[in-house]
Amino acid sequence: MKKMQKIFALILTASMLIAVLAGCNTRDPDDRGAHLNMYLAADPSNLNLDPAKMLYSAEAIKFIGLIFEGLTVMDENGKLLPGMAKKWTVIEDHEKEIYKMQFELKETRWSDGIPVSADDFAYAWKRILQPDFHAPAAPLLYYIKNARAVKEGEMTVDDLGVFALDSTLLEVVFERQIDYDKFLENLASIALVPVRADTVDYYPDEWATSGGSGGIANTLLSNGPFAMKQMEYNKGVMMERSVYYLLEGKKGEDVMKFVKPYRISLDYSRNLDSITTSYANNDLMFFLGNVPKARYNEFASKAVEKDMLSAYSVNFNARKVPFDKAEVRQALSIALDRNKIADMIGLGVKPATGIVPTGIVGEKATGDDFRKENGTLIDPAGDINKAKSLLQSAGVSGGSYEIKVRNNDEEKAVADYIASVWNSLGFNFTVVTAQGKAYNDDIFAVNYDVMLFDYQATGVDAYSVLAPFAMEFSGSAKPYNPEGGVYEDMPYITGFRDTAYDALIEEIFLIDDNKERHAKLMEAEKKLVDLAPIAPLYFNTSINITEDISGITFTRFGFPVFTKANLKNYQDYITTEATKEFIE
Numbered sequence: 001m002k003k004m005q006k007i008f009a010l011i012l013t014a015s016m017l018i019a020v021l022a023g024c025n026t027r028d029p030d031d032r033g034a035h036l037n038m039y040l041a042a043d044p045s046n047l048n049l050d051p052a053k054m055l056y057s058a059e060a061i062k063f064i065g066l067i068f069e070g071l072t073v074m075d076e077n078g079k080l081l082p083g084m085a086k087k088w089t090v091i092e093d094h095e096k097e098i099y100k101m102q103f104e105l106k107e108t109r110w111s112d113g114i115p116v117s118a119d120d121f122a123y124a125w126k127r128i129l130q131p132d133f134h135a136p137a138a139p140l141l142y143y144i145k146n147a148r149a150v151k152e153g154e155m156t157v158d159d160l161g162v163f164a165l166d167s168t169l170l171e172v173v174f175e176r177q178i179d180y181d182k183f184l185e186n187l188a189s190i191a192l193v194p195v196r197a198d199t200v201d202y203y204p205d206e207w208a209t210s211g212g213s214g215g216i217a218n219t220l221l222s223n224g225p226f227a228m229k230q231m232e233y234n235k236g237v238m239m240e241r242s243v244y245y246l247l248e249g250k251k252g253e254d255v256m257k258f259v260k261p262y263r264i265s266l267d268y269s270r271n272l273d274s275i276t277t278s279y280a281n282n283d284l285m286f287f288l289g290n291v292p293k294a295r296y297n298e299f300a301s302k303a304v305e306k307d308m309l310s311a312y313s314v315n316f317n318a319r320k321v322p323f324d325k326a327e328v329r330q331a332l333s334i335a336l337d338r339n340k341i342a343d344m345i346g347l348g349v350k351p352a353t354g355i356v357p358t359g360i361v362g363e364k365a366t367g368d369d370f371r372k373e374n375g376t377l378i379d380p381a382g383d384i385n386k387a388k389s390l391l392q393s394a395g396v397s398g399g400s401y402e403i404k405v406r407n408n409d410e411e412k413a414v415a416d417y418i419a420s421v422w423n424s425l426g427f428n429f430t431v432v433t434a435q436g437k438a439y440n441d442d443i444f445a446v447n448y449d450v451m452l453f454d455y456q457a458t459g460v461d462a463y464s465v466l467a468p469f470a471m472e473f474s475g476s477a478k479p480y481n482p483e484g485g486v487y488e489d490m491p492y493i494t495g496f497r498d499t500a501y502d503a504l505i506e507e508i509f510l511i512d513d514n515k516e517r518h519a520k521l522m523e524a525e526k527k528l529v530d531l532a533p534i535a536p537l538y539f540n541t542s543i544n545i546t547e548d549i550s551g552i553t554f555t556r557f558g559f560p561v562f563t564k565a566n567l568k569n570y571q572d573y574i575t576t577e578a579t580k581e582f583i584e
Contacts, residue, residue, distance in 0.1 A: 033241065033262030036562070048440055049220060050208035051193050052128050052135050055456045056443055058310045058540045061190060062559040066239065066264070067111075067222035068193040071103055071121065071170075072184050074460050074556040076306065078361055078368070080184055084108065084116065084194070084223065090180050099177045100161070105168040109244030110196060111227035118164035120194035120223075126150075126157035127195070131478040131487040134444055137191035137458040138475035139467040142509065143183055145173045153478060153487030179512060182461065185361070189459045190557065196221050209437070225259040225563045237266040259563045260551065307359025308540035308558035310456040311352050312411075314418065315534050317449055319495035326531050327394035332450075333535035335387035335421050338380035341414055342538045351380035352536035355455075356462045356525050359539075359558065363518040370462045371539075374522045377529045378536070384421075391425060398426035401449040404442060407433035414537065415452060444477075446495055455534060460556045462521045463508065468492045469533055470505035496533035 047060050051068055054060040071085040086106045092099050108116050125144075128135040131153040141147050145161030161173030174183075186192070199207050199221055207219040220228055226239040241259040314333065316323040323329060338351035350358060354377040362368025391397065405415040412431060419429040429450070434442055442448055458464045467473040469492050478487035491497045504524050511517040542558050551564035 033260055034565075035263040035265065036261050036565070048209050048437065051195070052124070052133075052137065052191050053208075053440075055136060055191060055458055056440070056453045058308050058454045058456060058558075061308075061310075061456060061557060062542075064190055065224075065555065065557070065559040066226050066562070067220075067224045067228060068190065069224040070187055070189065070193045071105075072187045074185065074188040076554040076556055076558075078364075078460075078556060080181070080188065082106075083188070084121075085187075088184070092177065094177075097176075098173075099175075100171060100173040101180060101183070102165070103170040103172070105170065106246060107168065108223060108246050109242075110221045110223055111242055111244065112221055113244055114196075114221075115167065116194060116223045117167045118170035119167075120196060121170055122162045122164050123197045123200075124195045125162055125192065126160055127200070128191070128475075129157065129160065132480070134475065134477040134493075135191065136468045136475040136492070137189055137464070139473040139509075140186040140189055140192065140459050140464060142473070143174050143178045145175050148472070151475075151478075152472075152489075153480070177512070179514065182514075185461055186459050186464070188556070189464070191458050194223055226264060235267075239264045239266070261562055261565055264562065305348055306542045306554050306558045307357065308542055309357055309359045309460070309556065310454045310540045311355070311357045311536035312349075312414075312452065312538050312540060313352075313455040313534045313536045315448070315451045315453065315455075315494050316532070317446055317451075317495055318491075318497070318533055319446065320449060322394070322396045322399065323449070325394050325396065327390045328396050329532035329535070330530065331387040331390035331394070331425070332422055333378070333532050334383050334390070335425060336418060336535065336537070337382040337421075338378070338537055341417065342380075344413055344417065345410055345538060348541045349538040350541060352538050353378050353380060354525060355528055355534065355536055356465050357457065357536070357539045358541075359556065360457060360462050360465065361460050361556070363515065370521070373518075374525055377526055384424075387425060398428065400428040400430075402432050403429055404432050404434055404448040404451040406439055406453070407435045411452060418452075443493060446493060452537075454540060455536065457557075462525065466521060466524045466528060467505050467509070469494075469496055469498075469528060470502045471497055472502065473505055473509070492533070494533045496531070498531055501527055501531065 047057065047063075048054055049060065049064060051064050054064060069083045071083050071088075073081045073083040075081060084105055086104045088101055088103045090101055103118075103121075105116065105118060110116055125141055127133060128138050129141060129147055129150045131151060138147075138151055142151075146155050146159045147161070149155040150157055150160050161175075163171045163173075165171050199219055203219050222228065222242075223245075225242060225245045227242040228237065229240050230236075230238040240263050241261065246258045314336075316329050316332070318324055318329070342349050342351040354371060354374060356370050356374065358369060358371045360370040362370045362373045403415045403419055405411045412433065415431040419431055422429050439453075443451065443453060455465075458468075468475055471489050471491055474490060474492040476490040476492060478490055480486075481488050501524070504520065504527065508517060508520045508524060511520060540558075542554075542560075551566045553561045553564065555561060
């Protein structure tokens with residue numbers, strides 16, 4: 001292989017550094033665009049890639065962001081941009097108490113060629129609001145008429161104020177006059193993208209996993225700039241530019257006008273150190289994944305950080321003794337040295353100083369950051385003596401429990417450190433591992449004493465982070481009680497419940513004044529830090545390094561957008577044998 005010019009594009013994330021390098025490419029005889037070969041840290045064949053469910057992995061969010069798109073998008077600077085919505089109109093009649101918005105959709109198609117319709121958005125949102133569907137993003141839709149009553153099981157989805165007036169016109173009716181800009185911000189959530197009823201209803205448990213009929217590439221239909229073409233377990237994923245993205249009605253136009261790269265191949269078949277060595281030797285040009293911590297300094301000098309709107313967190317099962325006591329949860333949280341944990345992970349992560357992660361929009365979306373505005377609520381250094389005092393006042397002196405964690409070296413090391421600290425307080429904590437579907441199922445079933453996972457914001461606003469901890473805003477699946485004929489309210493996945501906190505979130509939901517609402521959100525975070533249903537450890541970040549690749553942008557969620565990515569002289573690069581084998 002001839003020596004190639006080295007191109008750096010490194011994207012690092014919270015618990016897993018994400019690095020992106022343009023792959024060795026073969027000149028396409030039809031000049032269809034660049035092939036980008038990447039290394040992917042998280043194996044998507046082990047994940048449920050349902051946008052409404054996969055909100056506990058910063059890695060999965062990046063992958064979903066490549067293939068789906070919602071009505072709106074927010075860029076990294078807080079600017080709201082049209083996504084699938086071509087334009088929107090606010091319609092008000094105060095005398096008749098009519099408050100609604102209409103969204104005209106861009107003409108585009110799903111990855112199988114079927115037109116994306118207003119019905120697809122209506123179906124996706126109604127699915128999230130079903131009483132038996134667990135969706136922490138549900139509160140983002142509660143401004144819609146009857147949305148809360150539908151989630152409570154008091155009304156059906158047919159009563160929801162969402163209507164497809166025709167194939168490209170979506171109407172949303174609200175309970176009252178609202179802050180329409182805030183609602184548009186909510187719609188930038190990756191959880192609110194459209195999904196196809198015919199596929200989801202036919203394969204409700206498999207359409208977004210590797211178990212779907214004919215393989216996930218056949219069932220995971222998407223509407224974004226890239227479409228999945230192939231997924232091989234423990235080897236790789238291949239995505240190609242969707243020939244239907246924004247091209248309906250534009251026959252004859254250059255497809256590269258909308259999406260420049262032709263193919264993205266994600267490689268996770270090789271040893272991480274081998275991948276990193278290949279990059280260092282100019283044999284790889286673009287990889288998406290984490291380099292070994294010991295080799296991070298090789299790349300860090302050119303790193304530019306991007307906030308990921310998520311925090312790797314300790315989650316306490318608040319239904320179980322002694323974690324049902326706020327003093328115990330506080331003590332276990334305060335005992336931890338988050339600076340040490342962040343140093344263990346390295347890769348640019350930031351010690352957590354609150355529950356709301358860095359990057360969440362502040363009082364004004366553009367340029368503001370809620371985390372900076374609300375200050376340091378958690379001392380990263382920890383306080384072991386205060387922890388002992390809290391445990392003593394709670395009357396708790398020990399017990400044997402488990403810390404559940406994903407099966408990888410970095411997270412197990414963090415869990416081992418946490419266990420050592422808590423055991424020094426008199427407990428007997430042991431570390432157990434889970435992976436893939438079993439790990440996700442344990443989250444939703446609250447099948448743990450203590451569990452570590454990313455707490456991902458469903459939206460760009462602090463409300464999306466804080467609201468789910470209130471009972472009626474939890475978005476949790478509600479079991480049906482046949483005796484009473486009602487669906488029973490369920491707390492968020494940790495089982496936490498506090499009636500005063502519930503009331504505060506209810507108050508925030510009804511506030512129209514942005515300044516007053518912002519002040520109440522800051523109050524809610526302070527209260528939640530004291531109640532400690534979770535203990536954030538570090539804020540996830542990505543770091544990007546690029547020299548010869550231009551056009552990569554980022555959303556406010558921190559994941560990269562490759563639609564305009566331009567690799568210089570992509571026709572000149574040749575493909576590695578490993579990539580040839582996968583593509584063929």
